[in-house]
Amino acid sequence: MTPFRYSALLTDFYELTMLAGYFEKGMHEDEAVFDLFFRKNPFKGSYAVFAGLETALRYLEELRFTDEDIAYLDALGKFSADFLDYLRDFRFRCKVIAPPEGTLIFNHEPLLTVEGKLAEAQLVETALLNIVNYQTLIATKAARIQGAAGDGVVLEFGLRRAHGPDGGLSAARGAFIGGVRSTSNVWAGQVLGIEVKGTHAHSWVMAFADELSSFRAYADVFPDSAVLLVDTYDTLRSGVPNAITVAQELRDKGHELLGIRLDSGDLAYLSKQARHMLDEAGFPEVKIVASNELDEYVIDSIRKEGGRIDIYGVGTNLVTAAGEGGGHLGGVYKLVRHAGRPKLKVTSDVAKATLPDRKRLIRVVEPDGTFHQDVMCCENESLKPGDMVFDPTNPAHRKKIPEGVQCEDLRQVWMDDGKIKKELPALDACADHCAAQLKRMPNGCLRLYNPHIYKVSISQGLNALRSRLMEKYLED
CATH class of the missing domain: 3.20.140.10 (nicotinate phosphoribosyltransferase)
Structure with a gap:
């Protein structure tokens, strides 16, 4: 419609x-x-x-x-x-x-x-x-990206980089037909019936006294759907450890952390390390989400390098159809x-x-x-x-x-x-x-x-x- x-x-x-x-x-x-x-x-x-x-x-x-x-x-x-x-x-x-x-x-x-x-x-x-x-x-770009992701899930995160408001809506629709069946675009969710998904921004973490406090606050508001952005300060030294702390606190209250998100750095390496840390801590079901200028070629490279990403949030390169040709x-x-x-x-x-x-x-x-x-x-x-x-x-x-x-x-x-x-x-x-x-x-x-x-x-x-x-x- x-x-x-x-x-x-x-x-x-x-x-x-x-x-x-x-x-x-x-x-x-x-x-x-x-x-x-x-x-x-x-x-x-x-x-x-x-x-x-x-x-x-x-x-x-x-x-x-x-x-x-x-x-x-x-x-x-x-x-x-x-x-x-x-x-x-x-x-x-x-x-x-x-x-x-x-x-x-x-x-x-x-x-x-x-x-x-x-x-x-x-x-x-x-x-x-x-x-x-x-x-x-x-739709063609989305099919290529979803194909590169294999069994991984791809989310459309491109509204802020889309070519205007209607471009954002049309992008969400085309991407869905091509195989990317979730979007961050709430208007597309309302108008087209597409499932909407998202996490939080770095500004959420920075608005609190420290990273751990921000994670706890977010998990308190969304105890059954929290995905924590772990790269504001140091992904492996603070972000993932703090996410594990909150995951344990949620479990003690009868809830489970849904996932963590990586938004910078070497995503293949960081996802492997994060997966190991989460598994060692007893949280093998916590999903790893990745974003940051992804396209079909980057995703293909991450997978070939043994990356452990479950969900790919693709924005700019999807809604602008960027890439050679x-x-x-x-x-x-x-x-x-x-x-x-x-x-x-x-x-x-x-x-x-x-x-x-x-x-x-x-x-x-x-x-x-x-x-x-x-x-x-x-x-x-x-x-x-x-x-x-x-x-x-x-x-x-x-x-x-x-x-x-x-x-x-x-x-x-x-x-x-x-x-x-x-x-x-x-x-x-x-x-x-x-x-x-x-x-x-x-x-x-x-x-x-x-x-x-x-x-x-x-x-x-x-x-x-x-x-x-x-x-x-x-x-x-």
């Missing part, structure tokens, strides 16, 4: 100038189809996790221009009175086709397709890219059909040429359930084992779909005539779907370093259609 209605003015100005142009030229009701896709997998990985669909559908269903919106646009002095009257009655009445949230998706594939009147499908470009790009990027998804929204004709963006670089017309997105699945490859084909084209498929960036590279596999449609209609037509899955179901999809990826595709690149192809019919259109446009 969305916590509030997104403004119809959540758009780039050029969307409105194009809309006005279509209206004035009588083109605004032309049939049109747009595809939203990206050209490069984020983080130099082999996949992305589709997220943001429900947020996008809620935005589309509620899209309205208010009287205040119209007054603002009128004051700009750019638009005719007739066009502003058109906007007063504007509604989104298109069809939206997409995979379920949590589906693994890949470069060049149409994640979301909008079919309907040109003006309606054009206006929503910016907002859809804003919503889907960011949530998909964060990260920072943005690079999704684009391109016209692929207009007024009954397939459309193609022509470029000298075939890798940047768009794929025309309505399409199906097919996943080829091995008999054991492992994903083999994805294929895009024309809307009415059949696809079966033995058919030839082509690399979309280099059609000279081709191969046959192997025998014995299943070809499954990945996408479905979620909205028609501007109304949501299917029950939207709960966030838990989206996250479960993502986790199940990750288990079906081919060997090597989930590696952090130099992953095996999952194969995405186009069908013979789609390849031929693109070739014909490119020849036509170049001749013209």
